[in-house]
Amino acid sequence: MQIRNLGGSGLRVSAVGLGCNNFGQRTDLETSRKVIHKAIDLGITLFDTADIYAGMGGSETVLGTVLGDRRKDIVLATKYAKPMATDGTRQGASRRYIMSAVEASLKRLKTDYIDLYQQHEYDALTPMEETLRALDDLVRQGKVRYIGNSNFPAWRIAEAEMLARQMNVGRFVSCQDEYSLVVRGIEKDLLPAAQEYKLGLLPFFPLASGLLTGKYKRGTDAPADTRFAKAPALKDRYATARNEDIVEKLQAFAQERGHTMLELAFSWLAQRPQVASVIAGATRVEQVEQNVKAVGWTLSAEELAEVDRSTK
Structure with a gap:
């Protein structure tokens, strides 16, 4: 397993990370245990979760x-800011909430510190200065090692960077955003911002909820045990005519070179600028094994150019 620095920081993470949103929800405790231990055995060090995953802390x-x-043995990453209560009292990025949210996460995780504490979404109701000062205090207290953001627009990333410099407090070292062969919107503004400020990119949904595995056949119903069948909204979102055209081109491209769609999706992401670790969930041990193997293809400059032509 390749190990990379997370952006400009000294934190090092595996090129493939384990997304933990299935634990306590789609996978029971014993299955989760097998997946977690297999991931560590295979060299995955980055485990990414959030307080809201699996029923508020599950x-x-x-x-x-x-x-x-x-x-x-792992780099443990979690997130705060999204609603943990229906009445609006437990969410956001205020000092008051962050200080309580981190204690709750530490208790559930049974640990004394969080390696990467990420703001799950931007909080327009709280001054960024207040958030950064609170996070810096957590780092100084030893409860958090590094801080990151997720789902921030590029200009908010720039705002946070400038304020951190002015205030002489800890800065974000990472950003976690959706990025895949069919979802490339961050390349316009966010990816250049990440490059400018040396933020490590942690792309999620690398397979577009399964579309990029190649298991869905155009014009046919999704298999009963798949995400598209269980969540039609996901199918409506990803299985568009444009995306299905792209998948057909990419399938032919990968097959001609003796690779799978999974290998193409992961290896392409792993070669993108600023990408430190590709976050991928797993509900079975076999999926973890497949994900780890999938980053082994180094695409040539010509191959990358052809992929670009097929996906834009």
Whole structure:
């Protein structure tokens, strides 16, 4: 497993990360345990969760239950800011909320510190200065090692960078955003911002909810046990005529070179600027094994150019 620095920081993470949103939700405790241990055995070090995953804390609770002594072997990342209550009292990025949210996550995760604490979305109701000062205090207290953001627009990333410099506080070292062969919108503004400010990019939904695995056939119903069948809204979002055209081109491209769609999707992302680790979930041990193997294809400059022509 290749290990990379997360942006301009000294934090090093595996090129493939494990998305933990399935734990406590789509996978039971015993299955989650097998997936977690297999991931560590295969060299995955970055485990990415959030307080809202799996019913308000469910994923963090599973990780805290399973990791035990292996906690020291991983980079544990979680998130705050999205609603943890329906009345609007437990969300956002105010000092008051951050200080309570981190304690709750630490308790569920059964750990003394979080390696990467990420703001899950921008909070327009809280001054960025207040958020950055609170996060810096957590770093100084040893409860958090590094801080990152997720789903921020590019100009908010620039704002946070400038304020951190002015205030002489810790800065974001990463950004986590959707990015794949069929979702490339961040290339216009956000990716250049990440490059300018040396933020490590952690792309999520690398397979566009399964579209880029090649398992969905155009003009046919999705298999009963798949995400598209269980969540028609996902199918409507990703299985557009444009995206299906792209998938057909990419399938032919990969097959001609003796590779799978999964290998193309992961390896392409792994070669993109600023990408530190490709975040991918798994509900079975076999999926973890496939994800780890999928980043082994180094595409040539000519191949990357052909992929660009097929996906834009």
